[in-house]
Amino acid sequence: xxxxxxxxxxxxxxxxxxxxxxxxxxxxxxxxxxxxxxxxxxxxxxxxxxxxxxxxxxxxxxxxxxxxxxxxxxxxxxxxxxxxxxxxxxxxxxxxxxxxxxxxxxxxxxxxxxxxxxxxxxxxxxxxxxxxxxxxxxxxxxxxxxxxxxxxxxxxxxxxxxxxxxxxxxxxxxxxxxxxxxxxxxxxxxxxxxxxxxxxxxxxxxxxxxxxxxxxxxxxxxxxxxxxxxxxxxxxxxxxxxxxxxxxxxxxxxxxxxxxxxxxxxxxxxxxxxxxxxxxxxxxxxxxxxxxxxxxxxxxxxxxxxxxxxxxxxxxxxxxxxxxxxxxxxxxxxxxxxxxxxxxxxxxxxxxxxxxxxxxxxxxxxxxxxxxxxxxxxxxxxxxxxxxxxxxxxxxxxxxxxxxxxxxxxxxxxxx
Amino acid sequence: xxxxxxxxxxxxxxxxxxxxxxxxxxxxxxxxxxxxxxxxxxxxxxxxxxxxxxxxxxxxxxxxxxxxxxxxxxxxxxxxxxxxxxxxxxxxxxxxxxxxxxxxxxxxxxxxxxxxxxxxxxxxxxxxxxxxxxxxxxxxxxxxxxxxxxxxxxxxxxxxxxxxxxxxxxxxxxxxxx
Numbered sequence: 001x002x003x004x005x006x007x008x009x010x011x012x013x014x015x016x017x018x019x020x021x022x023x024x025x026x027x028x029x030x031x032x033x034x035x036x037x038x039x040x041x042x043x044x045x046x047x048x049x050x051x052x053x054x055x056x057x058x059x060x061x062x063x064x065x066x067x068x069x070x071x072x073x074x075x076x077x078x079x080x081x082x083x084x085x086x087x088x089x090x091x092x093x094x095x096x097x098x099x100x101x102x103x104x105x106x107x108x109x110x111x112x113x114x115x116x117x118x119x120x121x122x123x124x125x126x127x128x129x130x131x132x133x134x135x136x137x138x139x140x141x142x143x144x145x146x147x148x149x150x151x152x153x154x155x156x157x158x159x160x161x162x163x164x165x166x167x168x169x170x171x172x173x174x175x176x177x178x179x180x181x182x183x184x185x186x187x188x189x190x191x192x193x194x195x196x197x198x199x200x201x202x203x204x205x206x207x208x209x210x211x212x213x214x215x216x217x218x219x220x221x222x223x224x225x226x227x228x229x230x231x232x233x234x235x236x237x238x239x240x241x242x243x244x245x246x247x248x249x250x251x252x253x254x255x256x257x258x259x260x261x262x263x264x265x266x267x268x269x270x271x272x273x274x275x276x277x278x279x280x281x282x283x284x285x286x287x288x289x290x291x292x293x294x295x296x297x298x299x300x301x302x303x304x305x306x307x308x309x310x311x312x313x314x315x316x317x318x319x320x321x322x323x324x325x326x327x328x329x330x331x332x333x334x335x336x337x338x339x340x341x342x343x344x345x346x347x348x349x350x351x352x353x354x355x356x357x358x359x360x361x362x363x364x365x366x367x368x369x370x371x372x373x374x375x376x377x378x379x380x381x382x383x384x385x386x387x388x389x390x391x392x393x394x395x396x397x398x399x400x401x402x403x404x405x406x407x408x409x410x411x412x413x414x415x416x
Numbered sequence: 417x418x419x420x421x422x423x424x425x426x427x428x429x430x431x432x433x434x435x436x437x438x439x440x441x442x443x444x445x446x447x448x449x450x451x452x453x454x455x456x457x458x459x460x461x462x463x464x465x466x467x468x469x470x471x472x473x474x475x476x477x478x479x480x481x482x483x484x485x486x487x488x489x490x491x492x493x494x495x496x497x498x499x500x501x502x503x504x505x506x507x508x509x510x511x512x513x514x515x516x517x518x519x520x521x522x523x524x525x526x527x528x529x530x531x532x533x534x535x536x537x538x539x540x541x542x543x544x545x546x547x548x549x550x551x552x553x554x555x556x557x558x559x560x561x562x563x564x565x566x567x568x569x570x571x572x573x574x575x576x577x578x579x580x581x582x583x584x585x586x587x588x589x590x591x592x593x594x
Contacts (some may be wrong), residue, residue: 107507108419147542152490159478159487169465173468225523251558266555274571
């Protein structure tokens with residue numbers, strides 16, 4: 001049966017006439033020995049690790065915002081999400097040079113002749129199209145998201161999630177499909193594993209290519225240095241948006257910790273949210289057996305607590321700030337609710353998918369979760385959520401609801 | 417063998433004499449279906465296919481949130497961005513450097529060009545600044561165009577020094593030998 005399958009998969013498909021074989025399609029058009037299986041496997045190993053970590057941390061971020069039934073996200077340590085999301089954005093950015101280097105090493109394969117010599121080559125090339133398309137799209141749109149540039153019609157968050165699954169699936173299929181080549185490419189040069197599964201002539205050619213890498217005009221060392229330095233350059237110029245000590249060093253970071261109204265950067269302005277004129281008729285409603293309707297003065301009269309907590313944006317930037325206000329758990333108790341009730345916190349903002357966020361039990365009961373009235377010693381600026389902003393430890397910024405007007409028991413999904 | 421040679425092969429002559437009567441046979445020593453080993457490849461292939469199926473059903477059922485024509489444009493476009501723009505630039509620069517530069521200078525110049533090019537690409541969305549909001553000066557607070565120029569100038573300066581040093585060293589080495 002396998003012989004028949006072999007015939008089917010290996011059958012020669014008619015190709016284009018040889019006169020079309022020009023330019024990059026010519027035999028020997030790409031002469032660098034760096035276009036080798038070994039370079040591809042080794043660059044691919046680093047890229048694969050970066051993608052796996054990026055996917056895992058991205059999945060965590062998704063689950064924190066849209067928790068499946070079995071998922072529980074703790075309220076401590078307060079910096080955990082800062083780490084996972086910082087790692088997510090950094091590995092994503094670092095994957096850009098790694099992917100470009102990887103695609104360069106295999107570039108001659110784009111011009112293989114004939115373009116689809118057999119059904120198995122055709123299937124293989126289509127799967128590579130999915131791999132390259134999904135990976136490149138994830139990284140490109142991810143970078144543009146950090147720059148808040150959205151020249152497309154799809155909703156970024158949803159697309160990023162599904163295309164992420166497509167990309168990681170395609171990477172896994174690629175690793176499975178190329179397993180023998182990967183094993184050979186990762187084996188030490190000159191060892192038996194480096195030519196495992198090859199015919200004698202092919203093994204000899206392979207050894208020649210591996211040696212040519214060292215004596216080439218641009219040798220293997222330069223290739224590895226180029227890959228390493230591009231990764232280092234991208235990291236150093238951007239990671240400071242997460243790692244505050246490097247904030248001034250990372251000159252390409254889109255935000256600087258400490259720069260913004262009340263020394264804290266802003267993602268969404270009050271103007272964009274349509275919440276610019278909050279007057280003395282503002283009330284914070286807490287729905288419970290003893291329903292509360294508190295004015296700003298009422299809130300200011302309650303016991304205040306001060307916490308130092310970060311705003312951690314899903315776009316990767318994060319910055320610490322000092323918040324003071326009323327403990328959420330205290331208000332829940334005052335309203336007759338248990339301190340660990342899962343609650344929805346609603347904003348004065350009328351549109352937008354994130355006007356309501358769900359505060360799960362660990363965060364509601366945490367003594368560090370505040371309905372903040374002051375930021376860094378001053379009453380909240382409108383852009384930071386005047387008059388009241390939810391701030392809880394270990395939570396993405398998009399869920400730290402601004403311009404809070406209502407707290408009610410029960411969960412609410414995104415888009416409520 | 418190098419990937420370039422593989423791409424250039426039309427008929428695998430090493431197979432031809434093993435199955436002389438069958439012009440459609442691939443090399444029986446490397447059949448297309450020799451797929452069972454290594455065993456761990458299935459730990460990648462099967463979950464990978466599962467993830468792809470999950471992703472496709474998600475995209476198709478996302479409705480208005482993901483208009484598929486826009487998604488497809490960016491999916492294909494991102495692939496083409498590398499294949500038709502970025503990779504040809506690298507390949508052309510590499511070809512030019514082989515013709516114009518002294519051999520000893522090539523590694524340094526390749527490394528410097530790679531770092532400059534990647535920095536320019538990653539910085540581009542910030543330099544263009546289409547996402548900037550005049551009401552929010554805390555976003556994109558820097559002059560990214562100037563910063564990028566300074567970064568690239570710095571990288572190219574270091575590259576030039578490294579290249580000159582390499583050429584001098586190669587020349588003096590040749591003189592000592594000669």
